[in-house]
Amino acid sequence: MNVAAGWSKRVKSRAQTRKQRNRAAQRLFAGSAALIFLVFFAIVTMLVQRSLPLWQSVSPQQFITGRVWKPDQGLFGLLPFILGTFWTTGLGIAFALPLSLLSAVYLAEYARPLTRAVIKPVLDILAGIPSVIYGMWGVLVVVPAVQNIFAPSFSRAFPHAGLFQSGNPTGFSIISAGIVLALMIAPILIALMVEILLAVPAGLREASMAVGASRWETIKYVVLPKAASGLIAALILGTSRALGETMAVLMVVGNVATLPRSLFDPAYPIPALIANNYGEMMSIPLYDSAIMGAALFLLVIVLFFNILSSLVLRRMLK
Amino acid sequence: MKSEIRTHHRWIFWLILISTLLAGCSGSAPKPETITVSGAFALYPLMTQWAEAYQQVNPAVRIDVTAGGAGKGISDTLAGAVDIGMVSRELSPEELNQGAFPVAVARDAVFGTLNAANPYLDQIMQKGFNQRLLAGIYITGEITTWGQVLGKPGVTDQIRVFTRSDSAGAAEMWALYIAGKKQSDLLGIGVNADPGILEAVIKDPLAIGYNNLNYVFDPQTQKPVNGVVIMSLDLNGSGAIEADEIFADKASAIQAVAEGRYPSPPARDLYLITKGSPGGAVKDFMIWILNDGQVYVETNGYIALNPEQLHEMRSRLDVQP
Amino acid sequence: MNPKRGTRRRLAQFEEAFWLTLMRLALLSVVIVLGWILATLLLKGLPAINWELISQPPQGGYYLGGKGGILNALLGSIYLAGGGTLLGLIFSLPVVFYLATYLHHRSRQAALIRLMLDVLWGIPSIVYGVFGFLIMLSLGLRASLLAGIITLALLELPILIRGMDEFIRTTPEELVQSSLAVGATPLETTLKVVSRQTLPGLITAVLLAFGRGIGDAASVLFTAGYTDHIPTSLFEPAASLPLAVFFQLGTPFPAVQQRAYASALVLTIIILFISLLGRWLVSHFNKFLLR
Numbered sequence: 001m002n003v004a005a006g007w008s009k010r011v012k013s014r015a016q017t018r019k020q021r022n023r024a025a026q027r028l029f030a031g032s033a034a035l036i037f038l039v040f041f042a043i044v045t046m047l048v049q050r051s052l053p054l055w056q057s058v059s060p061q062q063f064i065t066g067r068v069w070k071p072d073q074g075l076f077g078l079l080p081f082i083l084g085t086f087w088t089t090g091l092g093i094a095f096a097l098p099l100s101l102l103s104a105v106y107l108a109e110y111a112r113p114l115t116r117a118v119i120k121p122v123l124d125i126l127a128g129i130p131s132v133i134y135g136m137w138g139v140l141v142v143v144p145a146v147q148n149i150f151a152p153s154f155s156r157a158f159p160h161a162g163l164f165q166s167g168n169p170t171g172f173s174i175i176s177a178g179i180v181l182a183l184m185i186a187p188i189l190i191a192l193m194v195e196i197l198l199a200v201p202a203g204l205r206e207a208s209m210a211v212g213a214s215r216w217e218t219i220k221y222v223v224l225p226k227a228a229s230g231l232i233a234a235l236i237l238g239t240s241r242a243l244g245e246t247m248a249v250l251m252v253v254g255n256v257a258t259l260p261r262s263l264f265d266p267a268y269p270i271p272a273l274i275a276n277n278y279g280e281m282m283s284i285p286l287y288d289s290a291i292m293g294a295a296l297f298l299l300v301i302v303l304f305f306n307i308l309s310s311l312v313l314r315r316m317l318k
Numbered sequence: 319m320k321s322e323i324r325t326h327h328r329w330i331f332w333l334i335l336i337s338t339l340l341a342g343c344s345g346s347a348p349k350p351e352t353i354t355v356s357g358a359f360a361l362y363p364l365m366t367q368w369a370e371a372y373q374q375v376n377p378a379v380r381i382d383v384t385a386g387g388a389g390k391g392i393s394d395t396l397a398g399a400v401d402i403g404m405v406s407r408e409l410s411p412e413e414l415n416q417g418a419f420p421v422a423v424a425r426d427a428v429f430g431t432l433n434a435a436n437p438y439l440d441q442i443m444q445k446g447f448n449q450r451l452l453a454g455i456y457i458t459g460e461i462t463t464w465g466q467v468l469g470k471p472g473v474t475d476q477i478r479v480f481t482r483s484d485s486a487g488a489a490e491m492w493a494l495y496i497a498g499k500k501q502s503d504l505l506g507i508g509v510n511a512d513p514g515i516l517e518a519v520i521k522d523p524l525a526i527g528y529n530n531l532n533y534v535f536d537p538q539t540q541k542p543v544n545g546v547v548i549m550s551l552d553l554n555g556s557g558a559i560e561a562d563e564i565f566a567d568k569a570s571a572i573q574a575v576a577e578g579r580y581p582s583p584p585a586r587d588l589y590l591i592t593k594g595s596p597g598g599a600v601k602d603f604m605i606w607i608l609n610d611g612q613v614y615v616e617t618n619g620y621i622a623l624n625p626e627q628l629h630e631m632r633s634r635l636d637v638q639p
Numbered sequence: 640m641n642p643k644r645g646t647r648r649r650l651a652q653f654e655e656a657f658w659l660t661l662m663r664l665a666l667l668s669v670v671i672v673l674g675w676i677l678a679t680l681l682l683k684g685l686p687a688i689n690w691e692l693i694s695q696p697p698q699g700g701y702y703l704g705g706k707g708g709i710l711n712a713l714l715g716s717i718y719l720a721g722g723g724t725l726l727g728l729i730f731s732l733p734v735v736f737y738l739a740t741y742l743h744h745r746s747r748q749a750a751l752i753r754l755m756l757d758v759l760w761g762i763p764s765i766v767y768g769v770f771g772f773l774i775m776l777s778l779g780l781r782a783s784l785l786a787g788i789i790t791l792a793l794l795e796l797p798i799l800i801r802g803m804d805e806f807i808r809t810t811p812e813e814l815v816q817s818s819l820a821v822g823a824t825p826l827e828t829t830l831k832v833v834s835r836q837t838l839p840g841l842i843t844a845v846l847l848a849f850g851r852g853i854g855d856a857a858s859v860l861f862t863a864g865y866t867d868h869i870p871t872s873l874f875e876p877a878a879s880l881p882l883a884v885f886f887q888l889g890t891p892f893p894a895v896q897q898r899a900y901a902s903a904l905v906l907t908i909i910i911l912f913i914s915l916l917g918r919w920l921v922s923h924f925n926k927f928l929l930r
Contacts, residue, residue, distance in 0.1 A: 022824035029737035032730055033752055036800075039793060040755045043762065043770050050769075072500040102658075102665035110659065117918070119670070124914035125907055126673050127850045129680070130881040132888065133903050135510070137676045139517065170478050170522065172507045183676070186669055188847065195806055195843050216655035230805055237801060240761030246857065247510075255483035255508025266507055271763040272483070275857060276508075278765060279387025280485035283396065283413050295766045302761035306754055314750075354781070356864065359889055363702035366867055370698065384782060384864035384876055385886065399781055511889050513896065532891040537704070618703050619891070 044299065051293035053285055063293060069257045069273075071281075076290050078297060080257040084174075084267035085301065087260055088249055089242045091178025096186045096242075097235060103186075104193030109219055120194075126187035135251030138180040143252055146179075147171030151264045165262050172254035175263045180248050189238045196230035197223060229313060236309045243302050246271040270298045351599055356384045357391020357404030360487060360530070361588055364424065364618055365404055368611050372603055375610075379599055388487065392418060395593050401600045405589040407487035419596070420589040421631050423607055425621040427531050427575045428488045428495070428584035429565065430549035431516070431542075435523040438464050438473065439547065445469075446550040446559035453497040455479060455526065459505050464524065480518045480527040483508030487586060492528045495583040520545035528584075531575075532619045535568040542566070553579060568619075575621050587627075588620070601635060608632050677907075684904035687897040693905060697867045704892045709902050711869050715877035716906065718784055718870065719863060720853035723791025724799075724845060727852075730792065731799040735837065736829045738800075739807045740815060753804070760797040767794045768861035775862055785873040787863025794858050795848035802847055806840025807833065838924040842917045850910055856881035880906040 054063070058076045066077020107116055147170060154164040200223050208218040224231075254266020255276065274291055281287040355365055362385040369381035386394075391403030396416050406426070409418055430447060432439065445468060454461035455477060465473030481504045482489040489501040497503075509515045512533040519527040520543070536543045548571070550559045562579065565571040574580035596604055608631055615622045623631065697707035734752070742749040771790030780786050814836070818828040856879070864876035865886070880902055887899035 018824050018827070022826040025826040025829070026737075026741055029733040029741060032733035033737050035730060036734060036752055036755050036759075036796070039796070040759060043759075043766070046770055046773055047766070070500075070502050072502060099665045099669050102662040103669050106659075106662035106666050110662070121911060121914040121918055122670075122673070122677075124846050124850060124917075125677070125910050127847055127854075129676070129907055129910075130854045130856060130884055130903060132856065132881065132884050133680060133900075134676065136888070137679055139514070140679065141675070144521065169476065170480075170507050170518070172509070172518075183672060187673065190669070191843065191847065192802070192805065195840065199806060199840075201811055214651060214655055216658060217651065230808060233801075233805055236757055237760055237805075240757050244761045244763035246763050246765060250483060251510045251514065255510075256506075268508070271765070274763060274765050276484045276510075278389070278769070279860070280389040280407070282387075282389040283392035284389070284410050285412060292769075295763070295769075299758065299762060299766075303754075303758045306757045306761075310750060310754060310757075356782070359886065362886070363700075363890065366697070366702065367700050370700075382864075382866050382868065382876060384866050386860050386864070390861070397776065399776070512891065513889060530891075537892055618700070 044296075047292050047296040047299065051289045051296050053289040054293045057286070064297065067259065071287050071290055074286075076293070078270075078294060080259055081268050081270045081273050081294065082297070082301070083259055084253070085243065085269040085271075085298070087174045087263075087267055088177040088181060088253060088269050089239065091174060091263070092181030092185065092242045093235070093239055095178055095182035096189060096238065099182070100186050100189035100193060100238075101231070104190050104197060105219060105224075107190070108194045108197035109215065109223065116194075120191070123187040123191045127191065131184065131245065131248040132251075134180055134184050135248035138176060138248060138252040142176045142179050143171040143173075145171075146173055146176045146264070150175065154264070163262050164264070170254070170266075172252060172266050173264045174253065174260055174267045177249045177253040177267070177269070178263075180252050181242050181245060184245060184248055185238045185242050188241060189234060192234040192237065193231055196227050196234060199230075200226045228316070232309070232313055232316075236306060236313075239305065239309075240302055243298065243305070244271055246275045250275055270294050270301075274298075351379045353379060353381045353402065353600055353603055354384075354400040355381060355402040355404060355590075356386055356394045356400045357402075358388040358406035358487070358588075359385050360406035360426065361404035361424075361590075364614065364620060367614050367618060368607055371611070371614065372606055375606075376602075379603070381603070387485075389485075392591060395591055398593065401592065401596075402604070403591040405591055406586075407490050408586070409589070409591070417593050418591045419594055420591045421604060421608075421634060422587035422623060422627060423590050423604075423611075423631070424588045424615045425575065425623060426487075426586055426588055427571070427580060427582075427621060428491050428528050428586070429531065429534050429571065430492075430551065431519050431527045431529055431534060432547045432549050433519055433521075433523045433525050434542075434545050434547050436464075436547075437475070437523065438468060441468055443547070443550050443564065444559060446552045446563065448552045448555070449496055456481070456493070456504050456506065457497045457499055475524055478522045478525040479506030480509055480515050480525055481506035482512075482515060483510050486512075487588075488512065488528065488530050491583040491586045495581065516543065516546065531568070531571060531621065535571070535619075537619065540568040553581065572616075572621055576624060585621070587623075596635070605632070605635055608635065680900060680904055680907065683897065684900035684902075687894075687901035688904060692898065692901055696869055701867070702886065702890050702895060704894045709878075709880070709883050709898070709905070711867055712878040712880045712883035712902065713905060713909075714869055715784070715863070716853050716880040717909070718877060719787045719791055719859060719879055720849055722784070722788035723795055723852045724849045726788060726792035727795040727799050727848060728845065731796055731803070734800050735803045735807065736833060738804050739833045739837075740825045740829045753801070756797040756801050756804075760801065763857070764794055764855050765857035765861075768858040771858060771862040780874070782862060782864030782876045783874045784863060784870045784877040787859045787877060787879075788873075790858045790862040791852045791855070794855065795852050798848040798851055799844050802844025803837055803840045806843065807837055835924075839921045842921050842924075846914055846917045849913060853879075853906065853910065854881055856885055880909075 057074055063076055063078050065079055067079050068075045068077045158164045204222050205218055208222045249269055250272035255268050255272055256266040257268045260267045273294055278291055365383050369383050373379060373381060388405045388407055391405055392413050394400040395403035409420055462476060464475045464477055465471050489504060493499040493501050493504050509518045512529055515527045516529050516533050519525040534542055534546060534548055542548055548565045550564045552559060553563050575585045592600060608628060612622060692708040693713060694710060695708035696711040698705055701707040738749055767790055771786060775786040814832060815828055818832045859879050860882060863879060865878050865882050866876045870877040883902045884899045887895050
């Protein structure tokens with residue numbers, strides 16, 4: 001498991017000080033890595049501890065499957081929020097992934113260095129614009145577009161598909177949130193993916209081209225497979241980020257705690273629940289603990305998603 | 319594995335060292351006569367103005383104002399992290415039990431809003447709203463069309479109901495006024511913050527919403543913001559809308575609140591709280607707010623407490639701790 | 640020429656053209672939409688930008704349309720994000736090196752560390768805010784610059800480590816192996832080979848982390864607070880640009896709301912500046928990179 005231990009045999013003849021220095025550094029590095037575990041468990045512990053009062057009045061199962069959220073009446077049902085989180089994140093990724101991957105391949109493999117040099121800082125900027133601004137833009141542009149163009153035309157085009165029907169004609173909806181979310185994570189995804197694609201050794205490309213493969217064939221058979229695990233890891237990071245994104249989504253998603261049935265229905269993701277209530281309600285113990293419970297469950301979702309995808313990734317690499 | 323266990327120890331040692339260092343430093347950091355304030359966004363603009371004016375009169379005092387939400391203000395105050403909390407909603411029994419000492423310093427009021435381009439605006443304004451009608455729209459969801467509002471089944475245009483998504487004093491007051499309920503009982507699309515709900519109503523001719531006083535009236539013209547009409551409420555229960563139940567400018571709205579014709583809720587008090595009754599510099603500052611500080615209330619668009627309330631609050635502060 | 644091969648060739652050409660068109664379309668649409676967002680920001684923010692806005696802290700009544708600027712938030716944000724990124728970097732570099740040289744690429748321990756980091760990445764920043772708030776209380780701190788910096792460092796840690804890690808993982812393994820084979824210790828390999836390979840990835844990760852840190856509102860709201868004073872020590876509360884944007888957008892006065900967009904624009908310009916600087920550094924260091 002620990003490769004350094006195996007290597008240390010090979011360097012037996014080297015000066016003692018180098019070995020000692022190496023060992024000291026290893027301890028320091030391992031210590032820092034241990035810090036990650038410390039932070040993780042500290043956050044989990046905090047969430048568990050803060051949510052304790054909730055479990056005295058609600059069982060975890062009721063919490064997860066309950067459909068009504070009325071803290072004043074002691075009803076804490078998280079199901080609408082869980083579904084809201086899945087819908088918005090799923091849609092956001094579905095929009096962002098193809099766009100980002102195609103853009104990243106183009107930027108890394110086809111674009112002139114000048115194009116890259118111009119676009120990269122733009123992506124940095126976009127990754128840094130406060131989410132409030134994305135949210136404002138969503139309210140100004142996406143929500144009216146969904147209300148006036150997407151919703152009517154989709155429900156006309158697919159009159160029998162429940163997914164595209166809605167009794168909510170305001171435009172504040174899952175699809176608006178998905179679009180805004182996609183725009184927010186696309187810069188991050190593209191930046192990471194370009195970096196990963198560019199890091200594929202140039203020698204591999206040259207070898208492929210030398211045997212007569214076209215540029216596209218080189219990408220398809222050499223670059224993408226080589227970069228696949230990195231690209232998927234980038235996607236996982238993007239999804240994790242989308243699961244936790246708060247302000248921009250909150251501004252366009254409608255925040256209605258019911259079970260959504262169509263893309264044009266409003267929804268209420270967990271981060272929005274936390275942000276909408278936390279600052280105002282943290283002084284009321286049961287409210288505070290219900291919101292911490294929701295945060296804990298969000299963390300479980302993110303954890304579960306990450307374990308699942310790393311298992312998939314591992315199988316793929318075999 | 320052994321070395322890893324040792325590094326754990328090492329890290330814990332470092333953490334403890336660093337944290338004791340930090341704790342040591344912070345003990346000596348606060349300067350004398352610093353008053354710290356935190357809490358509701360609704361009171362932040364007024365508080366920064368009070369703070370500046372008060373520091374000009376009392377240069378020895380430094381006032382740090384931070385905003386972060388009413389609940390943050392209350393828990394900061396109760397935890398002793400700040401001296402004064404700003405609160406824009408009613409305090410819950412739990413909060414009062416923990417020793418929160420509220421003093422009302424200004425008022426605000428919530429008004430129902432409609433889009434100015436609503437196709438049935440004249441009829442709606444003539445008929446007016448009452449609590450039963452609003453409860454049908456906002457609480458039970460029985461009323462879904464403008465036809466039901468007007469009693470004309472032929473009109474099938476849907477009502478687009480907007481509410482606040484973030485916990486807010488305004489939403490609490492609106493729910494309390496309509497049916498004695500809580501914010502979480504309100505139906506409708508949740509939109510973030512006062513400007514958000516205002517914008518949503520401006521954009522949708524069939525919309526209905528609600529806003530705090532300062533947001534519905536244009537600060538320049540003193541009339542309702544372009545595109546918005548304040549819904550007429552049958553306040554005296556006469557079954558019809560009279561001239562004084564229509565608010566076409568800010569002065570008439572403020573007057574109705576001050577005279578008590580506009581009920582509370584949806585009018586509400588804004589509070590400063592301390593942990594137990596205040597003393598020293600904090601008390602001086604709060605007394606100043608209730609006296610000289612009151613001139614800033616109306617000029618900044620808030621509603622002033624009426625004289626009896628002011629008197630009551632002043633005597634509340636005079637009780638020795 | 641074999642006609643069959645010719646068709647296949649034409650098919651391959653068509654395939655490449657098809658994907659190329661799709662890629663161009665994707666990039667174009669991304670650029671157009673993102674450009675639209677930037678244009679909206681410019682259009683709304685530019686009229687309200689002036690020297691007073693960026694050179695003065697707010698005066699009383701600023702949030703009601705009065706005089707003053709956002710210097711408090713501008714400096715506060717730079718202190719917060721700069722401090723947070725620096726602190727995060729100090730703690731993340733050892734972890735990156737540990738992942739790169741001491742652990743085998745696919746060892747279980749490395750996978751576990753990465754899993755933790757990915758989960759940490761997905762935790763909403765408001766939870767970091769609450770976490771930082773509790774740390775702050777347990778250390779006996781009040782809302783302060785220091786508490787904000789610690790919280791931002793925690794928030795940026797996963798971005799920094801995973802950003803660099805993903806980049807390093809694609810560098811040739813043989814490089815590390817051959818360094819070790821000629822007798823260098825893992826530490827020497829780390830410092831002389833891996834660290835050099837890390838630089839471009841490091842700068843990208845730092846830019847991402849800095850951007851996230853400077854743009855984040857929820858975590859600093861609880862820990863750094865918000866104040867009109869410019870902080871003069873680590874123990875004073877500090878304002879930040881995202882919160883300034885948030886506050887000003889929430890006021891009823893159009894003039895103040897316009898300043899919110901101006902504040903966002905200022906934030907954007909800071910990030911642009913940092914980004915250009917970083918890119919210049921990358922191109923400078925890329926020369927030393929081994930592939």
